[in-house]
Amino acid sequence: MPTRRETLAASAALAGGALLSAAPAAAADPRVAQDHATAASGRQPGGALALTHATVLGAGPDHTVLIRDGRITRTGPSAEVPIPSGTTTYDLTGKYIVPGGLVEAHVHNDGPESVLPPLFPLNGVTTVREMWGGPVHHEWRDKVRAGTLLGPRWVIAGPIIDGRPSIWANDTGQRVIEVTDGPSARRAVREVKASGADFVKVYSRLTPEAYEAIADESRRQGLRHAGHCPDTLPVARASDAGQQSIEHLHALLLATSAQESEIKRALAKVRIDPTLGTSFERYASWFRQVHAVEWQAMQTYDVGRTRALFDRLAANGTRVVPTLTVHHSLERTDQLPTDSPEFTYLPTWMTDYWPTIWAALTAGRTAQDAARIRRLYEHRLRLVAELHRAGVRLLAGTDTGTGYAVPGFALHHELELLAEAGLPTRDVLRAATTEPARMLGLPADRADLLVLDADPRTDISHTQRIDSVLVAGRYLDRAERLRLLADVARAAAASKPPAAGAAAPHLCAH
Numbered sequence: 001m002p003t004r005r006e007t008l009a010a011s012a013a014l015a016g017g018a019l020l021s022a023a024p025a026a027a028a029d030p031r032v033a034q035d036h037a038t039a040a041s042g043r044q045p046g047g048a049l050a051l052t053h054a055t056v057l058g059a060g061p062d063h064t065v066l067i068r069d070g071r072i073t074r075t076g077p078s079a080e081v082p083i084p085s086g087t088t089t090y091d092l093t094g095k096y097i098v099p100g101g102l103v104e105a106h107v108h109n110d111g112p113e114s115v116l117p118p119l120f121p122l123n124g125v126t127t128v129r130e131m132w133g134g135p136v137h138h139e140w141r142d143k144v145r146a147g148t149l150l151g152p153r154w155v156i157a158g159p160i161i162d163g164r165p166s167i168w169a170n171d172t173g174q175r176v177i178e179v180t181d182g183p184s185a186r187r188a189v190r191e192v193k194a195s196g197a198d199f200v201k202v203y204s205r206l207t208p209e210a211y212e213a214i215a216d217e218s219r220r221q222g223l224r225h226a227g228h229c230p231d232t233l234p235v236a237r238a239s240d241a242g243q244q245s246i247e248h249l250h251a252l253l254l255a256t257s258a259q260e261s262e263i264k265r266a267l268a269k270v271r272i273d274p275t276l277g278t279s280f281e282r283y284a285s286w287f288r289q290v291h292a293v294e295w296q297a298m299q300t301y302d303v304g305r306t307r308a309l310f311d312r313l314a315a316n317g318t319r320v321v322p323t324l325t326v327h328h329s330l331e332r333t334d335q336l337p338t339d340s341p342e343f344t345y346l347p348t349w350m351t352d353y354w355p356t357i358w359a360a361l362t363a364g365r366t367a368q369d370a371a372r373i374r375r376l377y378e379h380r381l382r383l384v385a386e387l388h389r390a391g392v393r394l395l396a397g398t399d400t401g402t403g404y405a406v407p408g409f410a411l412h413h414e415l416e417l418l419a420e421a422g423l424p425t426r427d428v429l430r431a432a433t434t435e436p437a438r439m440l441g442l443p444a445d446r447a448d449l450l451v452l453d454a455d456p457r458t459d460i461s462h463t464q465r466i467d468s469v470l471v472a473g474r475y476l477d478r479a480e481r482l483r484l485l486a487d488v489a490r491a492a493a494a495s496k497p498p499a500a501g502a503a504a505p506h507l508c509a510h
Helices: 004-015 030-043 116-122 135-146 182-194 208-220 235-240 250-255 260-268 279-299 303-316 324-331 341-345 354-362 367-390 409-420 425-431 434-440 460-464 478-494
Strands: 048-056 060-068 071-077 088-091 096-099 102-107 125-130 153-156 160-162 176-178 199-202 224-227 245-247 319-321 449-452 466-471 474-476
Touching: 048 449, 102 409, 102 434, 116 125, 116 466, 116 478, 125 434, 135 153, 160 182, 176 182, 182 208, 199 208, 208 224, 235 245, 235 250, 235 303, 250 260, 250 279, 250 367, 260 279, 279 354, 279 367, 303 367, 324 354, 324 367, 324 409, 341 478, 367 409, 409 425, 409 460, 425 434, 425 460, 449 460, 466 478, 474 478
Parallel strands: 048 088, 048 096, 102 125, 125 153, 160 176, 160 199, 199 224, 224 245, 245 319
Antiparallel strands: 048 060, 060 071, 096 449, 449 466, 466 474
16 A cells, blocks of 8 residues: 555645646635545445556656545556556556546536536546536535436535626526625625535626625635626725636726726616516627627727736736637627537537527627627637736636537637637646646545546647546546447437426526
8 A cells, every 4th residue: 555655746746747836725625525535435436446657747658547445546657656456457558647637617507417417527527616506516416426427526606696686587597696785795695605505606796895795704604705706896806805716708808998987887887677578688688788898998908907907816816717618609609610519418409599599699780790799809818818928827617508518528619719819738728727626625636537649738629539537536438438428419319308498598708
């Protein structure tokens, strides 16, 4: 058996090396750490594995990784690591191991249990951060821990906390807690904690008073808060208040205008029409209005102001999840796929609904509008490059749960978009591995690995060349992975639509 020193060295090598930045790791969340022990014991009791002769990113070529009971116990050069008797061994000569697998930092999952959870690990995504939590996500997490459901590690938000009126009234199947002042905001945080959520999700329509109360009460309750920067709150103020991450690029784009006060006044004029029948109709109306304000902000972009703000975010340790995937699908509609092999893994009642939704969102766009929106998207890529230059920690998240984003597959496309924005491949990998792992406090010795046929450090698209996956100590070799993907495709084809209205996607991007 390895010594404690050898175990710690293995953990450091796999979690660190060339992929890690210099930032200190967050304390491991005991609820997250529990996922390994329970899931591993349920799926592969006492299973001992050896993955040999692979190139381990951050450690080196021709390395062996030993796994037992859902933990990595040792790693090192293959010539120096003896394999205990009774160990199942896989020769991975010519393969590349991504320690920890991939982490998807922004998802919304609501659909067939036989389809959505498995798609993440089958695509090398071993951890997801669910941004609008409900009972179903806790049920899935419990089943994954018990070994009765193949799925990722779940880090789950509570219900969205928003101001009144919220865009997302309670006709979406998931709860929104509307607050109007400090006391109601504090009660909402306590309710989120009582629900078992891992963090508090803040949203766009909160007043400054309510937001400050949420930030303070979250600290008192031992929770972090993350999500949108409210429309009425300066981004710098949210960062100073300890917001763990800012989702999407809308608030950041508005905050980089030389005329921020004028932009704020224009944003204050955006109205949600309460007479519109559904939350989606309210969202579509708001979406169109906000784009006009963003265009105004882009026209008055201030480089000096941008750099000062982004330096502040970096100094505060505020993360940003750009979600370029959803920005791209909404703003480069000329590049939307009419069909994709990935759609095979979702029910047709989901994918057939997407064009209808997108048609409603883009209704009334003139040729000039479309050209402006394409330029807005290009400007968002510039903002991502500026965030990276300033040292802001970027996390890869897709807003999966919206249209045209297939669970698991979408994260690989997000990595390509981050590379398109100008991030070096090494830092793109960090955005989906070490950076989110540190923020979430994931155990360094967790037995989650992604095994690739080609080196992702030379081409980020190589993350899609998957050989096999290790998730919570269960090894899915190439044959089993392909078999399970086929099972998901069959389950998707057999899936029946839920009650009317339940198929509407989440559109969280504002």
